[in-house]
Amino acid sequence: MISYRAFTKCFGACRAVEALSLDVTRGEVVALLGPNGSGKTTTLKAAAGLIFPSAGAVWLGDPPRLAVEPEARRVLSYLPQKVSFPDALTGAEVVEFYRELRGAPVDRSQQVLRFASLNDAGERMVGTYSGGMVQRLGLAVAMLPEAPVFLLDEPTAALDPDGLCAFYGLIEHARADGRAVLFSSHQLGDAERLADRFAILVGGHLVACLSATELKDRLAERGVMRVRLVSRPEQLSAAVRALAPAATWAGEELVVPGPAAIRPRVLDTIRALGIEVRGLTAEEGRLDVLYRELVAEAEARSGVREVAS
Numbered sequence: 001m002i003s004y005r006a007f008t009k010c011f012g013a014c015r016a017v018e019a020l021s022l023d024v025t026r027g028e029v030v031a032l033l034g035p036n037g038s039g040k041t042t043t044l045k046a047a048a049g050l051i052f053p054s055a056g057a058v059w060l061g062d063p064p065r066l067a068v069e070p071e072a073r074r075v076l077s078y079l080p081q082k083v084s085f086p087d088a089l090t091g092a093e094v095v096e097f098y099r100e101l102r103g104a105p106v107d108r109s110q111q112v113l114r115f116a117s118l119n120d121a122g123e124r125m126v127g128t129y130s131g132g133m134v135q136r137l138g139l140a141v142a143m144l145p146e147a148p149v150f151l152l153d154e155p156t157a158a159l160d161p162d163g164l165c166a167f168y169g170l171i172e173h174a175r176a177d178g179r180a181v182l183f184s185s186h187q188l189g190d191a192e193r194l195a196d197r198f199a200i201l202v203g204g205h206l207v208a209c210l211s212a213t214e215l216k217d218r219l220a221e222r223g224v225m226r227v228r229l230v231s232r233p234e235q236l237s238a239a240v241r242a243l244a245p246a247a248t249w250a251g252e253e254l255v256v257p258g259p260a261a262i263r264p265r266v267l268d269t270i271r272a273l274g275i276e277v278r279g280l281t282a283e284e285g286r287l288d289v290l291y292r293e294l295v296a297e298a299e300a301r302s303g304v305r306e307v308a309s
């Protein structure tokens with residue numbers, strides 16, 4: 001549905017995106033993550049046909065069309081990172097304008113205004129809206145055409161919990177209806193909750209593309225259990241390290257990094273040695289920690305490349 005093939009975009013000397021190859025298929029939701037300036041907006045704009053690739057191509061829809069062809073616009077809904085509408089129009093007028101433009105059915109305007117919880121504010125002028133309300137209006141407009149491809153650039157940045165809930169509902173519907181969704185976000189929690197895959201861009205390079213299962217496995221490796229014990233006999237250290245080689249002591253606390261699956265066996269070993277447990281905490285790996293590791297590794301690699309070149 002969305003296919004990037006060695007897509008590269010340069011702005012003068014700035015290589016915003018470098019040889020990106022990525023597919024988003026029907027019914028799939030992919031989160032585009034990465035630090036500021038890493039190329040997320042450029043990637044989404046290329047699929048929306050708003051910028052021409054410097055090299056490579058972006059294909060949309062089925063049958064596939066080049067994203068830069070006007071016909072390709074018919075299959076997509078695009079929410080830009082910065083949405084703005086004329087201040088002097090009401091929210092309902094904005095939605096109605098875009099409904100006619102996209103040829104959506106007449107009752108669609110009320111549906112999307114309701115979905116974006118803007119029905120009461122629909123008659124007010126956009127100039128009186130808060131930032132989050134303008135963003136909800138942007139989402140309402142993006143939802144109008146029920147297109148097979150959704151491109152959403154930081155859709156959750158200004159949403160309150162109700163807005164987020166509506167957005168989660170929108171994405172679940174899109175997935176169930178077989179649409180292809182590509183969205184960028186700095187809100188890792190939203191990405192973790194919604195996405196089937198996570199594409200991480202650093203300095204315009206795709207440094208990781210993990211499925212939800214791969215992400216779960218990577219996060220599990222970063223879990224940690226801490227067991228506070230009354231004593232720390234030598235034979236315990238050896239027995240635990242046979243199960244979890246990275247286990248260490250922090251004072252009277254035994255720190256056992258690794259997946260949850262090894263924890264019951266570590267506790268069995270402690271019990272078998274008759275050692276009293278005073279306390280226990282367990283923490284799963286977190287996406288923000290993994291994300292920072294991947295970004296730092298990629299930045300270190302590109303630093304090495306720059307020094308070498």
Ligand SMILES: Nc1ncnc2c1ncn2[C@@H]1O[C@H](COP(=O)(O)OP(=O)(O)OP(=O)(O)O)[C@@H](O)[C@H]1O
Nearest residue numbers: 011014016034035036037038039040041042043081
């Ligand atoms: N029109 C443009 N002219 C020149 N440089 C640009 C242009 N658009 C983007 N860039 C540069 O391309 C790089 C990628 O920008 P982009 O907006 O895609 O990043 P981003 O990942 O969306 O960042 P953010 O998280 O801040 O939204 C940046 O270095 C940016 O300065």
Ligand SMILES: [Mg+2]
Nearest residue numbers: 040041042081
């Ligand atoms: Mg951006």
